[in-house]
Amino acid sequence: MTSDEIYAALAVCAPDIEFSASRELDEDSKWDGDGPDPVEEGFSPYVVIVTARCVANGRMQEGEHSLCGSYFRDDEEIGDVHGYLPQMLEEAASEL
Numbered sequence: 001m002t003s004d005e006i007y008a009a010l011a012v013c014a015p016d017i018e019f020s021a022s023r024e025l026d027e028d029s030k031w032d033g034d035g036p037d038p039v040e041e042g043f044s045p046y047v048v049i050v051t052a053r054c055v056a057n058g059r060m061q062e063g064e065h066s067l068c069g070s071y072f073r074d075d076e077e078i079g080d081v082h083g084y085l086p087q088m089l090e091e092a093a094s095e096l
Contacts, residue, residue: 003080010089017096018053019089021078029069043071048081050088052096063095 001009003021010019029045031037039045048070052063065088067081081088 001080001086003078003085006080006085006089014093016054017093019051019092020053021048021050021081021085021088023048023070023072023078026068038071042073044074046070046072048078048084048088050081050085050092052089052092054096056096061096063092065089065091065095 007019010017023046026045026047031039031045045068047066047068049064049066054061067084067088070082072078079085
């Protein structure tokens with residue numbers, strides 16, 4: 001499933017919950033993986049934050065889940081967060 005399909009399915013099965021994903025540049029990230037540093041190939045390190053929000057008992061409730069060390073090109077969409085989006089959405093929703 002694409003991220004658009006995931007969000008569309010959530011709009012049907014959980015219409016009272018707003019889900020979103022954003023990212024922030026991770027200035028402190030250091031590459032420690034195998035192979036060349038993705039920064040050298042035009043990617044930047046980001047922290048991706050998935051948020052679930054709803055009103056319950058008259059109060060805004062919010063749950064978040066974040067993933068550090070996600071490399072994207074600066075103009076690249078977040079999409080499915082390299083396959084982690086479903087798990088991140090579930091974990092954010094479980095905090096409501």
